Structure formats: C-alpha cells, structure tokens
Amino acid sequence: MNDNDCVLRVEEIHKSFGDKEVLRGVSFDVRRGETKVFIGPSGTGKSTLLRCINQLTLPDQGRVWLDGEEVTNSGARINHFRQKIGMVFQNFFLFDHLTAVKNVELALLKVRGMSKAEAREKALTELRQVGMEDWADHYPAEISGGQAQRVSIARALAMDPDVILFDEPTSALDPELTREVLEVMKRLAREGMTMLVVTHEMGFACSVANEILFMENGVVAERGTPDMLMHDPQFTRTKDFIGRFETYRQGD
Amino acid sequence: MDLAVFTFDVLLPALMKGLIVTLQLIACSAPFGFALGILVATGRQYGGRLISWLCKTFVFLIKGTPLLLLLFILYFGLPGVGITFTAFTASVVGFILCNGAYNAEYIRGALISIKDGQMIAARSLGMSRWQAIRHVILPQALRRAIPGLSNEFIYLIKYSSLAYMITVIELSGAGKLVATEYFLYTESFAAVGIVYLVLVTITTVAVNILEKRLAVPGMARGTTAAQL
Numbered sequence: 260m261n262d263n264d265c266v267l268r269v270e271e272i273h274k275s276f277g278d279k280e281v282l283r284g285v286s287f288d289v290r291r292g293e294t295k296v297f298i299g300p301s302g303t304g305k306s307t308l309l310r311c312i313n314q315l316t317l318p319d320q321g322r323v324w325l326d327g328e329e330v331t332n333s334g335a336r337i338n339h340f341r342q343k344i345g346m347v348f349q350n351f352f353l354f355d356h357l358t359a360v361k362n363v364e365l366a367l368l369k370v371r372g373m374s375k376a377e378a379r380e381k382a383l384t385e386l387r388q389v390g391m392e393d394w395a396d397h398y399p400a401e402i403s404g405g406q407a408q409r410v411s412i413a414r415a416l417a418m419d420p421d422v423i424l425f426d427e428p429t430s431a432l433d434p435e436l437t438r439e440v441l442e443v444m445k446r447l448a449r450e451g452m453t454m455l456v457v458t459h460e461m462g463f464a465c466s467v468a469n470e471i472l473f474m475e476n477g478v479v480a481e482r483g484t485p486d487m488l489m490h491d492p493q494f495t496r497t498k499d500f501i502g503r504f505e506t507y508r509q510g511d
Numbered sequence: 512m513d514l515a516v517f518t519f520d521v522l523l524p525a526l527m528k529g530l531i532v533t534l535q536l537i538a539c540s541a542p543f544g545f546a547l548g549i550l551v552a553t554g555r556q557y558g559g560r561l562i563s564w565l566c567k568t569f570v571f572l573i574k575g576t577p578l579l580l581l582l583f584i585l586y587f588g589l590p591g592v593g594i595t596f597t598a599f600t601a602s603v604v605g606f607i608l609c610n611g612a613y614n615a616e617y618i619r620g621a622l623i624s625i626k627d628g629q630m631i632a633a634r635s636l637g638m639s640r641w642q643a644i645r646h647v648i649l650p651q652a653l654r655r656a657i658p659g660l661s662n663e664f665i666y667l668i669k670y671s672s673l674a675y676m677i678t679v680i681e682l683s684g685a686g687k688l689v690a691t692e693y694f695l696y697t698e699s700f701a702a703v704g705i706v707y708l709v710l711v712t713i714t715t716v717a718v719n720i721l722e723k724r725l726a727v728p729g730m731a732r733g734t735t736a737a738q739l
Binding site: 313315335338339340341342344345346348350352353354355356365366369370398399400401411414415418 | 628629631632633634635636637638639642646647650651654727728729730
C-alpha cells in the first residue's frame, strides 16, 4: 500500500477500564476515501476504539497517526487533530440551546475563526448536503431523531475533516429514520469521504464498506471485504454473529 | 404635623435619597456577584483539584458567616490589619462575596444537570475545554439557573438593608432616621416596606420577561412535558 494515501493509522491500541480490558491490541490502516465498518457483539470495545482515535478516551497503549502526524501524546495540539477527525454519536449530542444552523456554525466561528457571514454560508451549505436547510432555524427539541442525526453529520462535515467516526449513528432511531440517515452516509461514502462506522446495520455494511472488521473480546477477530466475510468458508465467526443477529431481528 | 405634609415633604424625599443609595449598592454588587458566582461554580466543577477546593472552601466560609458579621469584619475589623474601606465599599464587597457564594451554588447545580454529551460533542469538534464551557455548557446552565439566581437577587435587594448597620444610609436607614426623629414608626416603616415590595415586584416581572426571551424549546420552560 502506498503510504501517502494512508490517512489514518491505528497501532496496537489497548484500553482497560478497571479490571476489564476492553481493547487488547487493535491495529489497522485507513486509506483516503475508504469506508471501514466495525461490527460485533456489544461490549467488545467498538465505541471505545473510536473514542481512542480522537482521544476522547485516552488509550493505555498504542498510537494513532493522522496524515503522518501522531495524534496520541500530542498535548494541546489534540484540538487541531480533532477538527480533522469528525465524530457522530449515537445520541446526536446536538447543542440543545442552539438552532440547527448555529450547531453547525459554532465550531466554525470559535475553532476555525471564520467570520459570521462565512460561517453562516458554510453551515447552510452543509445543512443542504444532508437535506436539512429548511430546518436551519429549528432547535434540537423541535426535530426528529433522524433529522437531528443529519444535523450532527452536517456539524462534523463543516470542519472539512479527513475522516469521520460514526459511533452507532442509527442505534437510537426507528427503521424509517435509520433509512434517511443511512442514505446520507451512503452518499458521503460514494463522494469519497473517509469513514469509520460502528453499526449493526448489516445491509449498510455490505453495500458501503470497503472492509468489515468483526470485533470480539477487544480484538479484531476477522476482517475482510463484505463479500469475503459472507461467502468465504474460512470466515465463520462473522457469519455466526450475523446469523444470530438476523434471527433475533426477525423474531423481533 | 399633618400626615400629608410629613409624607410628601419629609418622608418621601428622605426615602428617595435612601432608595438611590440602595440602588447604587445593588447596581455595584449584583454584576460582580453574578460574575463571581460563575467563576466559583465553574472553578469548583471544572477546575483542578486546588482550584476546586478553593472554590468549595470559599462557599463554605461565606455560607457559614452571618452577612452582618461579614460586614462588621470588612468595615470595623480590616482597618486593624491596615485595610480601610469606606462604609459603602465595605458593604458592596460584603454583598458581592455573599451574593457570589450563593449564586455559585445555584449555577453549580445547573452545571451538574448538563449532560456529558454536550462537552463530549464540543471537544470532538476541536474546542478547548474552556471554549466548550464558555460556549456550550454555561449558556445552557445559566438558563437553568435563572430561577435560583433571581431568588438570590431578590435576597440582595433585601439584605442591602444591612448596610445601615455599618452607617450607610440606604432605604431602611433613611426610614429609621425619619421614624425616630418624628416618632412616626408605623407610617415610616410601612412606606419603606412598600418600596421594597415594589422593587421585588419589578424584579420578578423583569425575570419573567428575561426567562421567556431566553427560553429554548426543549429546555426548562420550553419543554412540552411542562404541560403534563
């Protein structure tokens, strides 16, 4: 692999909470424009892994590199890296006191130092990207979960990140709202955004992922293209997991 | 003396002078008390161990000291160690400390009520801790603290009368002087009481308007569950 198009490198991340070792050495490289999807049972460290990448959780061991610069142990420069690593959360975490457009503007004004007019224009452009420009002046409490998640995607996009981390972006949404959020994410993937996605949406994973990483007990147990994981007989655990998962879903 | 003459020629002019002093005391104390409250609450909640401890101790000491005693210390006690305040300044300093400490507790309660996700989202966008507190946490917390803060502001209106005990002739003091000079206690103190009531009423109405104007859908006043 050409080193130049490796935008994110994650090396041997370990993380424990108390006695529980949640991550036991996870490594991978992410090429520019690639979408990697993380699946696996709950409690296997997928969300923790994402948070270790932008240092919202400090890993005990291991290193993270963004565009050849070390993100781990970067001190105050972490704020610089976080601008380049967008994050979208399961519960949206929109700023409750701000309208949709101001949610997107805030970091542009305060972190990027844009003028008000510039920030407003950029924010509206990003809201248009996710189909939320008509809702620009609504507060988080006035929009649906799917709309809120799209605003939070716009908020992440506005910083022109090198990569966006999606932490179970549709787990708090019903199927209808899930679909509208996944549509936006699929389009981003097609347009070449680099994305790391933790999700239980297998349909999305199979259609969008360049690589699926199946995590179990704090390590990547199996990894490969969706096609490999679904059909190659050497991979069994992912299929097992998905099988159990689908049975459960159908019985739901 | 005719009661009308007493009221309009003696009592009201005296109370008006006193009221001006009371308003000056409040105007000099309230903004700094508000700022101090924010600083202490934020320091306690988000500061390092030392700052947090200092803020906690400050609140503990002020809470544990009668305001009157605090004023006596500031006005009569401090000259003993070479610090001399005018009576007005000593009152204002005392009110700021007291108002600030209580405000801090209301604001701290509001800070605690803000969910972690707000800070996490702000930091994930590259904001510094301080930027996150300044632009995301405090604007939400202060809205939630309005009822408590307005309560404390109303207390300030009333405990400003303690300034009289260290010789500042404010509203209550002015009333007391007139009352004793003319032996018309009931009339004088009733009039003083009415003025305080008017001040408190104005405050209550103003806070209501402020709260409505700052209301955000889904937060406090704006929630739909408020109708349940």
